[in-house]
Amino acid sequence: xxxxxxxxxxxFDNIVKNETKxxxxxxxxxxxxxxxxxxxxxxxxxxxxxxxNASKVLRAKSAFIQVFTKYIAKYICHKLGIDEDYIxxxxxxxxxxxxPIRDEAILQNIQKKINNYFIANFYGLSGMNICSxxxxxxxxxxxxxxxxxxxxxxxxxxxxxxxxxxxxSRDEFVxxxxxxxxxxxxxxxxxxxxxxxxxxxxxxxxxxxxRILTLKEQTNYKVDYLKDFSTTILIDKKLKSYILxxxxxxxxxxxxxxxxxxxxxxxxxxxxxxxxxxxxxxxFLQNSDVTDSFENFDTFSKTLDNFFSLYVPKLMRExxxxxxxxxxxxxxxxxxxxxxxxxxxxxxxxxxxxKFIKGKLSISFGISLAKPSTPISYLANHTEELLESAKEIDxxxxxxxxxxxxxxWDSYLKVYDKLQNSFREFEKVVNNTSxxxxxxxxxxxxxxxxxxxxxxxxxxxxxxxxxxxxxKEHLELLKVLDEMIEKNPKESKMFLNEFIYKRREV
Numbered sequence: 001x002x003x004x005x006x007x008x009x010x011x012f013d014n015i016v017k018n019e020t021k022x023x024x025x026x027x028x029x030x031x032x033x034x035x036x037x038x039x040x041x042x043x044x045x046x047x048x049x050x051x052x053n054a055s056k057v058l059r060a061k062s063a064f065i066q067v068f069t070k071y072i073a074k075y076i077c078h079k080l081g082i083d084e085d086y087i088x089x090x091x092x093x094x095x096x097x098x099x100p101i102r103d104e105a106i107l108q109n110i111q112k113k114i115n116n117y118f119i120a121n122f123y124g125l126s127g128m129n130i131c132s133x134x135x136x137x138x139x140x141x142x143x144x145x146x147x148x149x150x151x152x153x154x155x156x157x158x159x160x161x162x163x164x165x166x167x168x169s170r171d172e173f174v175x176x177x178x179x180x181x182x183x184x185x186x187x188x189x190x191x192x193x194x195x196x197x198x199x200x201x202x203x204x205x206x207x208x209x210x211r212i213l214t215l216k217e218q219t220n221y222k223v224d225y226l227k228d229f230s231t232t233i234l235i236d237k238k239l240k241s242y243i244l245x246x247x248x249x250x251x252x253x254x255x256x257x258x259x260x261x262x263x264x265x266x267x268x269x270x271x272x273x274x275x276x277x278x279x280x281x282x283x284f285l286q287n288s289d290v291t292d293s294f295e296n297f298d299t300f301s302k303t304l305d306n307f308f309s310l311y312v313p314k315l316m317r318e319x320x321x322x323x324x325x326x327x328x329x330x331x332x333x334x335x336x337x338x339x340x341x342x343x344x345x346x347x348x349x350x351x352x353x354x355k356f357i358k359g360k361l362s363i364s365f366g367i368s369l370a371k372p373s374t375p376i377s378y379l380a381n382h383t384e385e386l387l388e389s390a391k392e393i394d395x396x397x398x399x400x401x402x403x404x405x406x407x408x409w410d411s412y413l414k415v416y417d418k419l420q421n422s423f424r425e426f427e428k429v430v431n432n433t434s435x436x437x438x439x440x441x442x443x444x445x446x447x448x449x450x451x452x453x454x455x456x457x458x459x460x461x462x463x464x465x466x467x468x469x470x471x472k473e474h475l476e477l478l479k480v481l482d483e484m485i486e487k488n489p490k491e492s493k494m495f496l497n498e499f500i501y502k503r504r505e506v
Contacts, residue, residue, distance in 0.1 A: 032102040032132050033149075036072055037157050038065050038093030039164065040126030042384070045326065046377040047125050048191040054376040055250045055324065057189055057203060058336075059243050060210035062327045065093045067209075067223060067233045072114065072128060073097060075229050079106050088298065091238075091305045092330025093128075096153070102132050113226045115165045121202055123192060129160035143292035150291040154282075207249075209235075214245045238306075241325035242313035244337075250324065253336065253372035259322040260338040261502055268501045271372050272342035275383045276349065276365045278304070278331035279397035284361055305329055307356055312349060320345045334380075339369050343498060346400070347416075350409055362398035362409075364390040369403075369501075403497040405490040415484055415491035422480045423499060426470075429477070435469040436500050439481065440493060447489035458485070 038044075045061045073087045073095040080101045089096040111130050118127040133156050139149045180194075187193045193200035199207070212219050212235055224230035244251040253271055261267025285291050290300045309329040316323045316335075323337030323345065333349070335342060346365055353363050366386030370379055386401035393399040398409050423430050430436070442465075445458035459482065466478045484492045 031135050032099045033135050033153055034076060034097040034099055034102070034107070034130065034132045035153060035157055036069060036076075036095040036128055036130050037160065038069055038126070038128045039161060041065060041093055041327075042380060044122065044126035046380040049376055050188065050191065051253065051373050051375050053189045055252045055256075056210055057206040058326050058376065059213055059241065059250060059324065060206040060208075062325075062334075063209055063213060063235070063239050063241075064206065066091065066239055066329070067221065067235075068128070068225065069093055069095050070233050071223050071225055071231065072110075072130070074231050075226060076107070076110060076130070078229055078231075079110060089301060091301075091309070092332075094330075098135075099132075102134075107132065110226075117225060119165065124165060127164060129157070129164065131156045131160045140294050143289075146293055146297075147286075147291045150285065150297065210250055211248050213240050214243060214248065214250060215240075237313075238309045238329070240313075241309065241328050242316040243324050244322055253324075256322055256324060256336065256338050257372040261340050262322070262338070264502055266503050267340065268369075268504050270339045270369050270501075271336060271374075271379075272339035272367055272369050273379045273383045274333065274335040274337075274342050274346055274365060274367050275380075275387045276333040276346070276363055277387060277391070279362045279364055279391065281331055281361075288360070304331055307353065308333055311352070311356075315345065315348060315352075320348075334383075340498075340502060342367065343402075347413065350400075350413075362396070364397050364409075365400045365402075366390055367400070367402045403494045405494050407488075407490050407494070411488055412491045412494060415488045416495050418480065419484060419492065419495045419499075422477055426474055426477045429470045429474055430499075431503065432469050433500070433503070435465060436496060436503075438465045438469075439485070440496050440500075443485055443489040443493040443496065446485050447493075 044065065045058060049057070070090050073090050074084055076097060077084045077086065077099075080099060080103060082097075082099055082101060086098050087095060088098055107130060114128050114130070118124065133149070133152050135149055139145045185194050187195040187200035187203055189199050189203040189206075193202060196204070198204075209221070212221060218237070219235040220232040221235050222230065222232050244256065246252065246255055257269050257271050260269045260271075290296050308331070312328050312333060313325060316325070320337070320341045322341050323335055326334040326336060328335070335345070337345070346367060350363060350365070364387060366383045366389065368379060368383045368386055386406075389406045390399040390401040391397050393406055393408065399406055400409055400412055439462075442458045442462050445455040445461070449455045449458075462482060462485065463478070466481070470477065481492075
């Protein structure tokens with residue numbers, strides 16, 4: 001709790017008390033947990049989105065997922081006639097409501113309305129499923145039963161994914177697109193709907209949300225997605241996250257790329273795309289005391305969400321300004337920004353997450369570098385692949401994929417710090433570009449010795465290259481390079497790539 005207080009909210013002590021008090025009087029009766037799950041999030045945010053306009057709507061589309069989730073939770077409470085205080089969780093595209101009422105007809109009608117909304121407006125690229133499970137007082141008082149309840153909820157949510165849009169019960173299976181679309185009237189942002197003026201109505205709404213997200217003050221945002229229910233959603237600091245501003249709008253990706261290496265006289269002008277995800281979350285929930293009680297689970301889920309949705313944006317706002325939050329919440333991150341700042345931010349997030357979670361969980365990263373004109377959907381998929389590579393490194397995970405290599409965080413940071421200190425000490429003799437590129441080749445030779453016996457010559461080549469370009473008066477640096485390239489060639493290659501990119505001519 002002390003870490004949470006330090007990072008977030010002085011009222012932390014009241015969170016669990018309030019949440020428990022909220023439901024305590026209900027638990028004398030049989031109850032129901034009603035769940036919502038927004039699926040197809042990556043497709044919803046990135047599909048068919050052009051790079052030119054991506055920054056205008058990316059964060060807004062991510063925020064829409066949160067807004068829509070909160071709206072549906074409120075909508076269900078309204079239709080069932082229960083208090084909105086019974087909404088237990090609403091973040092990262094998921095919600096849970098504890099309810100004394102489960103009217104299947106009402107829930108099915110709400111699901112039908114949700115399906116029709118996503119089919120009409122987003123052509124089935126994404127949607128939201130709702131489901132419910134029974135629970136009782138004993139489920140909340142006994143740790144084994146509460147753990148079983150969490151498993152029951154998770155299984156029911158997964159089962160609902162096999163009946164998306166209730167297609168079997170639908171009369172029409174073919175989706176209707178807007179008629180008479182051509183290159184002149186196609187919305188230039190989404191590339192699927194007909195534009196009204198400059199853009200389609202929905203993308204205009206996303207642009208409006210994007211501008212709200214750049215405002216300093218909190219905003220009450222009125223929504224009536226399903227037409228028969230209107231409410232306001234508070235656009236607070238968790239929803240706002242952090243985005244570099246350019247006037248009233250989010251800064252473009254071109255601006256973020258141009259701001260790379262702003263403190264240096266040289267350096268590549270490029271974007272970095274970061275995806276991070278907490279490792280083995282399912283196993284942790286199943287085998288730890290987190291799911292022993294409602295209080296534990298509620299505290300854990302809110303605290304973890306706040307690390308990503310509050311603390312990371314705070315870091316960005318204060319020290320990594322040339323960045324852009326696509327998604328930050330739940331147990332994962334998707335960030336875009338000036339490549340050098342994103343790499344520094346990744347190291348900071350990893351360090352602080354380890355302190356925050358006290359070694360009970362780890363986090364893996366996939367990071368790619370690209371030109372700002374690269375299609376954002378491609379970058380999202382590519383970075384997801386890098387993240388998956390990091391998670392496949394071994395059972396413990398806690399890895400990073402960067403510059404074409406996948407390594408454990410511990411070894412990466414150890415080598416990074418060692419080479420950073422050595423290169424700083426010998427700064428005047430490590431700026432020979434051809435020498436640095438030769439070191440990259442030697443890293444590849446060292447890591448591929450088993451593939452080709454000729455690669456065993458890397459040590460002699462290192463000595464020759466070093467003497468020719470640096471000289472025998474700096475043998476201490478040679479000793480460090482020899483050790484790092486032999487023991488950690490992948491990690492050394494990652495450091496060298498970053499070092500070179502910061503010294504390339506603009």
